[in-house]
Each structure stands twice: as C-alpha cells, then as structure tokens.
Amino acid sequence: MSTKKIVDLLGDEASHYLDYTCKTIDKSLLHLPSPDVVDKVWVQSDRNTPTLNNFQILLNHGRLAGTGYLSILPVDQGIEHTAGASFAPNPLYFDPENIIRLAVEGGCNAVASTFGVLGSVARKYAHKIPFIVKLNHNELLSYPNTYNQIMFGSVKEAWNMGAVAVGATIYFGSEESRRQIIEVAEAFEYAHELGMVTILWCYLRNEAFKKDDVDYHASADLTGQANHLGVTIKxxxxxxxxxxxxxxxxxxxxxxxxxxxxxxxSSVHPIDMCRYQIVNGYMGRVGLINSGGESLGASDMKDAVVTAVVNKRAGGMGLISGRKAFQRPMKEGIELLNTIQDVYLDKDITIA
Structure with a gap:
C-alpha cells in the first residue's frame, strides 16, 4: 500500500495523524521497535535463551517479519462475548481451522486463541504459524455477569501444544483484580521458565470508571498505569x-x-496519549500492541488504519485485531489485516 492510499483512507483527518509532531516525550528517549529489538533490549534482561528464541520467532513470521512490528489475530471472543454473538456474522469461524487459515493467509505474525481452538488443530498448524494460547477468560454464562478472569488451562498445557507465547487478561480496577495479578504473575513466571513469551491484556473494569456520561476505561492515565502494573509482573x-x-x-x-x-x-492528541501508554511500559522496552476494537461495519478499514498509524507514530509495536477481521468474509478479513500491516511497512509513516 502506498502512503497515498493511506491518506485516502484517512480522508480529512490525514494531516491530523500523519503530520503531527509529538511535543511531550521525545522519541529519542524511547526504545523503538526494530529488526534487532531482541538483541538491543531483551538480551539485557533476565529472560532465558528459549524465551528470547521464541520472541525472535514471533518477530520473524508473516508479512512484518524482520521489522520489529507485530500483527496478531486474536480470536477468543467465543468465550468473552459468547460464540453465537461473535460468529453469527460469519459462521465459518465456529471451525477453528478457519481461524488459523485467516491468520496464515492474512500474513500475521501469530494467532492468539483458546486452548480448545488451538489444541484442536495444533498438529497441523503449530509449526506453520506461532501460537499464543490465552490462559484465562471472562465467561458470560454465569449469571449475573461479573468482571472476573479465571484460568481455563495450564501453562504446561500451552507449552505441550507447541505455543511460543501465552496471553492473559487482568481486569485492573475490578473487585477480583488482586487475585488475578497473583495468578497471572505466577503463570508468567512458569511460562518464562519454559521459554515462552508473555503477553498481558491490561484492561480496566469497574462501573465506577464511568462518570457524567464519560467512560474512563480507555483513559490514557488509567490505561497507562494498568500497563505499568502489567510490565511489573514481567x-x-x-x-x-x-x-x-x-x-x-x-x-x-x-x-x-x-x-x-x-x-x-501527554496532551489531547491521540498520538500523545498513546505515547503515554508506551512510556509506562518502561519507555517502550516492553512493546505496546493496541487492540483493534469491535467491528462497526463500513468504517472498519479506516478505523483500523487510524489505530495502526497512532500506534506506530507513538512508538508502539503493532496491532492485535480480531473482530474487524473475522466478522466479515475471509477475503475481506485478509485485506483488512494486510492494510494494517501496510501501515507498519510504509517507511514514510515515521515515529512522531
């Protein structure tokens, strides 16, 4: 994709996102994504050799291989948002193999999903695309619904499946958050022992975070602190x-x-607010991937490009986009994933 096509997708907002100069935290202070990020940043850490090897495997797969950026397809919505509601727009994705096919044909670095989805096709695909196993979930069949992530399997089970990484969610701010912090910290410690990369969904959940018709669940200061807690548990x-x-x-x-x-x-500009999130990840030593959000239909392509541009120009590591890709025909899903990746491949879109 040329910058012109990205400009066309952004429309009247192109200059707002592409020409902005960050005046908060200077880019020179950040640890930015690069082809040698493992050598420059992670070799200094206490991560063992198998973990560094699996990190490099993640970075060396798909259309973004060798750039330091990540494009990940996450499909755990069958639990998080109920299967029927998630897959009704495209019932093909009730079959786990189609989820993996979308990630492979979409040129992703990895696919993130549940024990059941990945385990059902592991022998066919675990050596063809890196697996990220999501360890915990908030299931919505319990009544009344609560904001509580619980473990659905073990780190060892993910390792036996051939996964290169594990993922987990903590609902920071929720009543159960402190238990989740302890559980995930212990799981991440064991994952590192086995040589797997750890990825944390640092989400906020508390009805008190809404006030005067404003929802602060995605507030830069709160999410930045959630990120800082996330990197603290490694x-x-x-x-x-x-x-x-x-x-x-x-x-x-x-x-x-x-x-x-x-x-x-920070400031009111989206790039500055995103940079504040990155700053809280040890100045970018721990990479930030932003989520793609729900599918809204016709605006999905533009919304995905906006998120990718903001993440990249802020100094982030990539995008993890699911519903926008799988809640549409596979050909269109592949096109959307490729469009996101093209933002990171475009050398004219630089760090702000």
Whole structure:
C-alpha cells in the first residue's frame, strides 16, 4: 500500500495523524521497535535463551517479519462475548481451522486463541504459524455477569501444544483484580521458565470508571498505569485499548496524579496519549500492541488504519485485531489485516 492510499483512507483527518509532531516525550528517549529489538533490549534482561528464541520467532513470521512490528489475530471472543454473538456474522469461524487459515493467509505474525481452538488443530498448524494460547477468560454464562478472569488451562498445557507465547487478561480496577495479578504473575513466571513469551491484556473494569456520561476505561492515565502494573509482573508485551480520553484519576477523584501527566507527559492528541501508554511500559522496552476494537461495519478499514498509524507514530509495536477481521468474509478479513500491516511497512509513516 502506498502512503497515498493511506491518506485516502484517512480522508480529512490525514494531516491530523500523519503530520503531527509529538511535543511531550521525545522519541529519542524511547526504545523503538526494530529488526534487532531482541538483541538491543531483551538480551539485557533476565529472560532465558528459549524465551528470547521464541520472541525472535514471533518477530520473524508473516508479512512484518524482520521489522520489529507485530500483527496478531486474536480470536477468543467465543468465550468473552459468547460464540453465537461473535460468529453469527460469519459462521465459518465456529471451525477453528478457519481461524488459523485467516491468520496464515492474512500474513500475521501469530494467532492468539483458546486452548480448545488451538489444541484442536495444533498438529497441523503449530509449526506453520506461532501460537499464543490465552490462559484465562471472562465467561458470560454465569449469571449475573461479573468482571472476573479465571484460568481455563495450564501453562504446561500451552507449552505441550507447541505455543511460543501465552496471553492473559487482568481486569485492573475490578473487585477480583488482586487475585488475578497473583495468578497471572505466577503463570508468567512458569511460562518464562519454559521459554515462552508473555503477553498481558491490561484492561480496566469497574462501573465506577464511568462518570457524567464519560467512560474512563480507555483513559490514557488509567490505561497507562494498568500497563505499568502489567510490565511489573514481567509481561514481555502489553495489549491495551487505544486511549479515548484522559484525566481519569482527576475526574474520578481517586489514586494519585500530577498535573504534568496531562500537560508535559501527554496532551489531547491521540498520538500523545498513546505515547503515554508506551512510556509506562518502561519507555517502550516492553512493546505496546493496541487492540483493534469491535467491528462497526463500513468504517472498519479506516478505523483500523487510524489505530495502526497512532500506534506506530507513538512508538508502539503493532496491532492485535480480531473482530474487524473475522466478522466479515475471509477475503475481506485478509485485506483488512494486510492494510494494517501496510501501515507498519510504509517507511514514510515515521515515529512522531
């Protein structure tokens, strides 16, 4: 894809995203994605050789191989959002093999899914595309629904499947968050012992995070702190929603904040807010992948490009997009994934 096509997709907002210069945290202070990021950043860490090897495997697969960026297809919505609601737009994806095919044909670095999905086709595909096994989930059949991630399997089971990485979610801010922190920290410790990369979905869940018709679940300051907690328990990559606003701590009246968080470390621009998320991941030592969000139909392609441009220009590591890709015909899903990847392949789209 040429920059012109990206400009066309962005329309009137092209300059807002592509020409913006970040005036908060200078890019020179960041550890940015690169072909040799494992050698430059992770060799200094306490991660063992098999973990570094699996990290390199992730980075060397798919259309983004050798760039330092990641394009991951995540499909765990059958549990998180119920299977019927998730796959009704395209029932082909009730069959796990089609999920893997979408990731392979879409040129992804890896596919992230459940024990059941990946295990059902592991012998056919685990050596063809890196597997990321999601360890825990929030199932929605219990009534009333609660915000509680529980383990669905073991780290050893994921390792036996041939996975190169494990993923987990913590609902920071929820009533069960402290138990989840302990469980995931222990799981990540064992995953590293076995040589697997660890990826943490650093999400927020608490009804109190909504005030005066403003939802602060995607506030830059709150999500940034969630990322900081995530890297503290040794996530190698953090997954986070793109910031939608800022000032959660101030407007909700809890936690601790400093006015410079909003004036010097960030601003109202999406790239600055995303950079604040990255800063909280040890200045980018731990890569940030932003989620693609729900499918809204006609605007999906533009929305995906906006998220990719913001993530890349902020200094992020890539995108993990599921529903926008699998809730449409496979050919269109592949095109959307490729469009996201083309943003990261475009050398004219630079760090802000």
């Amino acid at each position: 996530a190698d990559i953090v997954k986070q929603k793109l910031p939608a606003n800022n000032g959660g701590f101030v407007n909700l009246g809890f936690g601790k904040s400093d006015k410079r968080m909003y004036t010097e470390l």
